[in-house]
Amino acid sequence: MMNGNSDAFSPTGCSECDSLQSEFNKGKQKPQLTRTGKILLTIAGTTFGLVFAVTTPFLLPAVRKICLPYVPATLNQVKNVLCLIQDKGGRLIDLGSGDGRIVIEAAKSGLRCDGVELNPWLVLYSRLSSIRHGTHSRTSFYRSDLWTTDLSKYDYVVVFGVDCMMQQLADKLKHELCEEGQVIACRFPLPGIKPVKTIGSGIDAVWLYRKQCFNSRQLGKH
Incomplete structure (x- = not known):
């Protein structure tokens, strides 16, 4: 209970x-x-x-071991690059094209221009900027690694490089540059190669190289 x-x-x-x-x-x-x-x-x-x-x-x-940071080209740098381009009917590529200003300005002079850039936002910006400047029919921008890009079909190769990458780039250009190809290096010259022309000084310095400049250079030597 x-x-x-x-x-x-x-x-x-x-x-x-x-x-x-x-x-x-x-x-x-x-x-x-x-x-x-x-x-x-x-x-x-x-x-x-x-x-x-x-x-x-x-x-x-x-x-990255070898990096190409985004640093916009100055007005003088752009002007100096354009001064070195003689064949206005040729084809140009800008390695690490950033915001696309070199490609767009070169296209205004009549060249067919490509830009390669790893940053997808800069690629998008460049495409929109090219439309705004009316050069989209003569420009193309790709998200691509410059080290895997074939350079053999271009008359002009433009690069705003950094010192640590110029040696490796010189080796790539020696193998891939076409016989009539020319290289326009900005900020840093190609090591061990004598340019045919130099414009500007300091950060605005621009060096012009032709295919023949690479023939007298031993690969991998400074």
Whole structure:
């Protein structure tokens, strides 16, 4: 027969223990986000994703063994490059074309021009800029690695390089440049090769090389 003790109805036989267990279980419940909290969390996640997507292509060159960072050409650099181009009906490629200004300005003079660039945002910007300047019919921009790009079909190869890459680039040009091909190097000259012409000084210096310049150079030597 049941007695009047309420502990008889307790799962543990102890009402105080059951009360403590109930309070403990309440403390383990996960907090529920409010609608405003969910919206703010979504906005923060989306913003982070967009910032990561935009900035990553600009930061990646810093972790490559040989990098070609984005540094816009100055007005004098662009002017000096164009001064070295004689054949206005030829074909030009800009290695690491950045915002496309060299390609666009060269196309205005009548050349058929291509730009290769690893940063997809700069490729998109260059294409839109070419449309805005009315040169899109004579320009093409590709997201591509300059080291895997075939240079044999171009009359002019333009590069705004960095010192540590010029040796390897010179080796590539020696093998791939066509017989009538010319190279316009900006900021840094090609090591061990005598240019046929130099324009400007300092950061605006531009060096012109022809295929014949590479023939007297021993591959891999400075």
